[in-house]
Amino acid sequence: MNDFTPTERTKVRRLPQRGSYDRAVVYDILDEGFVCQVGFVAEGRPVVIPTAYGRDGDQLFLHGARASRMLKALRDGAEVCVTVTLVDGLVLARSAFHHSINYRSVVVFGRARVVEAEEEKARALLAFTEHVVPGRWAEVREPTRQELDATLVLALPLAEASAKVRTGPPVDDEEDYALAVWAGVLPLRVSVGEAVPDPRLPEGVGMSDCLARFDPASRRARPA
Amino acid sequence: MNDFTPTERTKVRRLPQRGSYDRAVVYDILDEGFVCQVGFVAEGRPVVIPTAYGRDGDQLFLHGARASRMLKALRDGAEVCVTVTLVDGLVLARSAFHHSINYRSVVVFGRARVVEAEEEKARALLAFTEHVVPGRWAEVREPTRQELDATLVLALPLAEASAKVRTGPPVDDEEDYALAVWAGVLPLRVSVGEAVPDPRLPEGVGMSDCLARFDPASRRARPA
Numbered sequence: 001m002n003d004f005t006p007t008e009r010t011k012v013r014r015l016p017q018r019g020s021y022d023r024a025v026v027y028d029i030l031d032e033g034f035v036c037q038v039g040f041v042a043e044g045r046p047v048v049i050p051t052a053y054g055r056d057g058d059q060l061f062l063h064g065a066r067a068s069r070m071l072k073a074l075r076d077g078a079e080v081c082v083t084v085t086l087v088d089g090l091v092l093a094r095s096a097f098h099h100s101i102n103y104r105s106v107v108v109f110g111r112a113r114v115v116e117a118e119e120e121k122a123r124a125l126l127a128f129t130e131h132v133v134p135g136r137w138a139e140v141r142e143p144t145r146q147e148l149d150a151t152l153v154l155a156l157p158l159a160e161a162s163a164k165v166r167t168g169p170p171v172d173d174e175e176d177y178a179l180a181v182w183a184g185v186l187p188l189r190v191s192v193g194e195a196v197p198d199p200r201l202p203e204g205v206g207m208s209d210c211l212a213r214f215d216p217a218s219r220r221a222r223p224a
Numbered sequence: 225m226n227d228f229t230p231t232e233r234t235k236v237r238r239l240p241q242r243g244s245y246d247r248a249v250v251y252d253i254l255d256e257g258f259v260c261q262v263g264f265v266a267e268g269r270p271v272v273i274p275t276a277y278g279r280d281g282d283q284l285f286l287h288g289a290r291a292s293r294m295l296k297a298l299r300d301g302a303e304v305c306v307t308v309t310l311v312d313g314l315v316l317a318r319s320a321f322h323h324s325i326n327y328r329s330v331v332v333f334g335r336a337r338v339v340e341a342e343e344e345k346a347r348a349l350l351a352f353t354e355h356v357v358p359g360r361w362a363e364v365r366e367p368t369r370q371e372l373d374a375t376l377v378l379a380l381p382l383a384e385a386s387a388k389v390r391t392g393p394p395v396d397d398e399e400d401y402a403l404a405v406w407a408g409v410l411p412l413r414v415s416v417g418e419a420v421p422d423p424r425l426p427e428g429v430g431m432s433d434c435l436a437r438f439d440p441a442s443r444r445a446r447p448a
Contacts, residue, residue, distance in 0.1 A: 014292050028356050034311045034325060039263040039272035048263035048272055050309040050329045085274040095365040096353045101258060105274045129320045140405055141319040169422045176425050181364055182432040184425065187417035188247045188440060197408040198393045200401050208406040211316065216412060
């Protein structure tokens with residue numbers, strides 16, 4: 001798996017030690033996020049829209065209804081910038097100025113392509129479902145031809161991308177380390193609450209296996 | 225507190241019942257997020273950058289080093305689009321097609337202004353710190369004049385904004401409700417792990433009050 005080549009747009013300039021062009025690092029972050037932010041230009045002005053996504057190898061899939069403004073803007077091959085950001089902790093320094101956040105983020109640049117072939121479209125829908133809860137695809141009703149037709153799927157090649165990662169304790173000014181102020185990191189993570197069954201769930205339908213073993217922080221695309 | 229007037233850009237067109245122009249709804253989402261996504265146009269192409277932020281009344285503050293690419297692009301009053309997205313749960317339907325995510329998101333459009341006055345800059349740094357952990361500002365060393373000078377602060381008026389919110393169970397096709405597939409919502413929330421003290425923390429410095437009572441989901445800007 002070859003790594004990314006930094007480009008004018010993906011090269012991390014501010015604090016370059018936080019940058020990574022390692023494909024495994026980038027893909028781990030993409031696989032852990034639930035929502036990406038899609039940036040595009042509409043009438044010369046920036047628009048950013050949060051949306052679900054899925055990854056299939058070196059492609060990122062986006063989808064939505066055919067009428068959506070974002071997909072209309074992107075379907076003609078317009079430039080797009082997609083980011084995924086995971087917040088890992090609050091970095092509490094001794095000074096207000098040095099407070100920070102531990103995070104992992106990915107930025108992807110490129111042009112999306114409309115997925116037309118029914119087979120690839122079905123693979124994209126599998127990627128969306130498995131991205132959220134691995135193993136879910138095998139439990140649910142597969143998409144019908146009508147559902148596939150109603151969905152616009154875009155594929156963005158994972159060719160121009162980079163990650164930016166901050167970890168570790170605060171970095172304070174040398175003279176501040178003597179202050180009697182608690183400093184350190186408050187880790188944050190995504191945790192799962194108790195499942196809320198659908199009010200219309202028929203009696204006797206038990207919790208699914210893939211949900212019982214679900215861990216939001218270690219989901220990997222596991223195509224059936 | 226008057227609500228937002230939907231504009232060409234903020235009007236929620238796809239699933240309009242999910243849209244809200246209620247200022248309190250928008251501000252609650254902004255106050256709960258840790259990182260926003262800043263979209264701008266650079267050389268005609270979209271760029272999205274995750275960054276920390278703070279809110280002070282009807283203004284959103286962004287900040288960074290003077291050399292940062294994003295702040296350079298925005299300081300001249302370029303159009304910006306800022307989003308904050310909170311993921312509240314996974315919506316597990318009986319069909320792959322109807323899987324969804326419960327979320328709350330905000331989009332803000334506008335042009336940022338450089339904050340020059342030292343007093344307003346100090347207020348912005350207070351807003352950043354209190355946004356992350358309410359009560360923290362009073363515990364830490366305040367910024368020096370040099371630190372204020374090194375920081376570029378931008379203020380974005382909260383004038384053109386809207387929220388989009390999905391809640392509740394899956395919406396399945398009528399005939400799918402009979403399927404023996406577990407369906408419902410898996411709630412997600414941000415939880416706090418055990419605090420990691422800075423390796424250089426002097427002995428005897430106890431946990432701070434504001435961290436001991438910290439709850440990531442109910443932080444409100446509480447200026448000192």
